Amino acid sequence: MVFTATQNYAPHELPAAISALKQKRRAVILAHYYQDEAIQDIADFIGDSLELSRKAAATDAEVIVFCGVHFMAETAKILSPSKTVLLPDLEAGCSLADACPADAFAAFRAEHPDHIAVSYINCSAAVKALSDLICTSSNAVDLVNQLPADRPILFAPDQNLGRWVQRQSGRQLTLWPGSCIVHETFSEQALLQLKLEHPAAEVLAHPECQQHLLDLADFIGSTSALLRQAAQSSAASFIVLTEPGILHQMRLKLPQKAFFEVPGADGCSCNSCPYMRLNTLEKVWQCLDSMQPEIVMDEALRLKALAPIEKMLAMSR
Numbered sequence: 001m002v003f004t005a006t007q008n009y010a011p012h013e014l015p016a017a018i019s020a021l022k023q024k025r026r027a028v029i030l031a032h033y034y035q036d037e038a039i040q041d042i043a044d045f046i047g048d049s050l051e052l053s054r055k056a057a058a059t060d061a062e063v064i065v066f067c068g069v070h071f072m073a074e075t076a077k078i079l080s081p082s083k084t085v086l087l088p089d090l091e092a093g094c095s096l097a098d099a100c101p102a103d104a105f106a107a108f109r110a111e112h113p114d115h116i117a118v119s120y121i122n123c124s125a126a127v128k129a130l131s132d133l134i135c136t137s138s139n140a141v142d143l144v145n146q147l148p149a150d151r152p153i154l155f156a157p158d159q160n161l162g163r164w165v166q167r168q169s170g171r172q173l174t175l176w177p178g179s180c181i182v183h184e185t186f187s188e189q190a191l192l193q194l195k196l197e198h199p200a201a202e203v204l205a206h207p208e209c210q211q212h213l214l215d216l217a218d219f220i221g222s223t224s225a226l227l228r229q230a231a232q233s234s235a236a237s238f239i240v241l242t243e244p245g246i247l248h249q250m251r252l253k254l255p256q257k258a259f260f261e262v263p264g265a266d267g268c269s270c271n272s273c274p275y276m277r278l279n280t281l282e283k284v285w286q287c288l289d290s291m292q293p294e295i296v297m298d299e300a301l302r303l304k305a306l307a308p309i310e311k312m313l314a315m316s317r
């Protein structure tokens with residue numbers, strides 16, 4: 001019989017129970033900014049995709065509990081094959097990774113044999129294995145700027161990030177037509193209304209947002225870059241165009257400043273990532289208790305996917 005945390009612990013006892021189990025397993029808990037506040041509060045490290053990859057590569061823990069989505073945990077396993085990598089809910093996927101099946105991506109590459117294939121880290125290991133270089137939202141512009149000027153470039157799977165990289169770098173990119181279901185949901189009308197109500201607020205946006213929203217932003221960057229900008233800016237209030245999980249760290253680190261999230265169209269709460277939010281404290285306890293679900297990878301695929309990730313890490317400043 002499998003015992004669940006609910007049977008053993010009251011909700012307020014879970015953080016201490018997770019901490020004890022974490023020590024027993026010699027585990028580290030890595031969390032993305034889009035996780036529930038309760039998960040961020042028990043994490044050893046919170047970061048954006050690039051920072052989390054670096055942490056996963058450098059940790060000396062025996063077990064990595066990856067509180068994020070599947071492609072992130074898979075990247076941790078690619079970088080740290082000798083560690084046990086646990087994902088609290090194996091169903092935590094990503095609409096961008098789903099929008100780019102490896103066979104279709106292979107055909108896309110074959111149509112453009114002279115192109116350098118740059119893939120956003122939000123893709124499967126199989127797509128990474130078919131790519132020349134991986135990027136994240138925090139280094140995409142810098143990496144594209146380092147590519148030979150005479151070579152054409154394919155960019156997959158996020159067309160919104162790709163268009164932004166194109167504008168920032170001045171390079172022409174052939175784009176895969178994928179997008180994030182969360183960043184496509186923000187209501188322009190709600191944003192304009194918030195700007196009217198808070199005219200001094202700075203608008204911070206993630207580059208996965210659509211062009212018409214990025215046009216209204218004062219600053220565009222990865223989740224960590226948005227957090228840094230909120231700290232560095234002289235503004236006292238911010239309208240934040242990304243998954244609202246990031247607001248938890250913004251409010252904790254900058255209690256004197258005000259942060260407003262932008263709702264989805266029709267005022268829905270679909271601005272929360274349905275995949276990220278599958279992870280719960282209860283599932284974190286359960287995965288540490290049962291050591292499942294574990295990320296398991298074919299070694300040949302891992303090695304092929306590792307090469308463009310290592311290239312990214314070497315080129316990232």
Ligand code: 13P
Pocket residue numbers: 047048049050122136137138180206208221222223224
């Ligand atoms: P970051 O690169 O900011 O971590 O973004 C990852 C992501 O999935 C955004 O939707």
Ligand code: SF4
Pocket residue numbers: 034069093094095096122180181182183208243273274275276
């Ligand atoms: Fe994927 Fe979008 Fe969720 Fe990020 S927010 S994990 S891109 S679905």
